[in-house]
Amino acid sequence: MTVAIIGAGVMGETLLSGLIRGGRDAADLVVGEKRVERAEELREKYGVTVAGNVEAAAADTVLLIVKPQDMTEVLIEIAPHLRAGQLLVSLAAGITTAAIERHIPAGVAVVRVMPNTPALVDEGMAAISPGSHCDEEHLATAESLLAATGRVVRVPEKQQDAVTAISGSGPAYLFFVVEAMIEAGVHLGLPRTTASELVVQTVVGSAKLLRETGEHPTVLREQVTSPGGTTAAAIRELEDHKVRAAFITAMEAARDRSQSLAAGLE
Numbered sequence: 411m412t413v414a415i416i417g418a419g420v421m422g423e424t425l426l427s428g429l430i431r432g433g434r435d436a437a438d439l440v441v442g443e444k445r446v447e448r449a450e451e452l453r454e455k456y457g458v459t460v461a462g463n464v465e466a467a468a469a470d471t472v473l474l475i476v477k478p479q480d481m482t483e484v485l486i487e488i489a490p491h492l493r494a495g496q497l498l499v500s501l502a503a504g505i506t507t508a509a510i511e512r513h514i515p516a517g518v519a520v521v522r523v524m525p526n527t528p529a530l531v532d533e534g535m536a537a538i539s540p541g542s543h544c545d546e547e548h549l550a551t552a553e554s555l556l557a558a559t560g561r562v563v564r565v566p567e568k569q570q571d572a573v574t575a576i577s578g579s580g581p582a583y584l585f586f587v588v589e590a591m592i593e594a595g596v597h598l599g600l601p602r603t604t605a606s607e608l609v610v611q612t613v614v615g616s617a618k619l620l621r622e623t624g625e626h627p628t629v630l631r632e633q634v635t636s637p638g639g640t641t642a643a644a645i646r647e648l649e650d651h652k653v654r655a656a657f658i659t660a661m662e663a664a665r666d667r668s669q670s671l672a673a674g675l676e
Contacts, residue, residue, distance in 0.1 A: 413555065414469035416442035416484065418452060418460075421501060422475040424529045428558035430456055431532075442466030464491050471497040471551060478502045478671045485513040492518050497548050499555070501525055503574055504671025507541030507567060519548040523556060524570055524578045534560025535577045539567035575664035583660070588613060 413429070415422050418441050430436060436456060442463040443449045449460040466472065467488035476484050481502050492498070494517025500510055507520040514520075520541030528534050536556040540549055553562045565573060588609050595605025619630060635641040648654070 411471060411551075412438050412440065412469040413471045413473065414440040414442060414466035415473045415475060416463050416466050416488070417473075417475035417501075418443040418448060419475065421525060421527075421529065422473075423452070424534075424559060425473065425475065425555070426452070426456060426458065428529065428532065429555065430458075432558040434558070440466045440469055463487050467491040469496075471499065471555070473499045473501065473555070475501045478504050481505050481510070482513070485510065489514045494518060497521065497544075497551055499523055499552050503578060504571070504668040506672050507539065507544075509672060511541055511543070517543055519544040521548060521552040522567060522570060523552065524573045525556065525559075526577050527581050529559035532559050535580075536560060536562045537565045537570065537573040537577065538562060539565055539570055541567075571665045571668040574668040575661040578668075579661075579664045583657070584613065 413434070415426055418426070422441070426439065426441065429439065436458045439456075439458045441449075441452050441458055441460045442465070443452060443460050444462060452458060452460050463484060464487065468491060472488075472492075474481070474484065481500075492514050494515060497519045498510065498514065499521045500507070501523045503524065505522070507522050510520050510522075511518075521544055522539045522541065523536055525534055525536040529536070534556075536559075538549065538552050538556065549564065553564075556562045591609045591612075592602065592605045595608060596602050600608070616630075619625075620627060623630070631645075635645060
């Protein structure tokens with residue numbers, strides 16, 4: 411099975427390198443890239459074929475890793491070269507499978523994906539949803555490709571905007587919290603390098619504790635929070651400043667923005 415990646419930005423290269431590390435033969439991979447210097451860089455680094463988008467569209471499976479605002483232009487370019495039976499996997503935020511299907515030949519299977527940036531270190535979280543011509547084999551193919559860089563779950567497409575708000579944008583929220591904690595450490599008198607090491611390892615360790623114990627986060631939080639102690643004092647300040655409510659409001663805004671992006675594909 412030949413696989414094409416159209417869009418060789420950060421996420422496109424992340425999937426490309428993950429597929430190769432996972433044992434995919436470079437001879438079966440094609441990258442659609444128009445920039446000459448970037449094309450040469452990818453050839454030298456991965457040994458893959460780099461061609462134009464039209465040539466890439468001939469592959470059995472085509473991964474579209476382009477910005478939502480560029481989707482219409484790319485689909486217009488490749489649609490005449492797609493055929494029934496192909497699998498088209500879209501990683502564009504907010505763009506529905508129905509919107510894509512209106513621009514391509516009937517019978518092309520479409521899978522919508524929301525990945526996230528921890529895929530760069532093979533700890534990604536991707537959610538996939540089938541389009542109207544997608545069957546179990548198509549979904550399994552998409553899962554196997556995305557599993558090269560992390561975990562994959564299946565969700566109904568109506569939940570994809572919520573997924574975008576939670577895991578798609580989620581790393582940015584955590585990095586924001588990490589930034590704030592490091593700044594707090596400096597404010598409290600720690601050297602920045604020490605504060606950074608303390609915070610980063612605390613985040614890594616806490617995530618591992620959540621995954622490996624399977625405990626509810628409330629239980630783990632309460633284990634750290636002694637009555638009348640330092641953590642209780644800190645949590646009270648977070649609650650007084652409505653941090654929990656702010657997170658919910660922020661993620662609602664991300665969901666709403668994801669929904670509005672769909673209007674960009676006419």
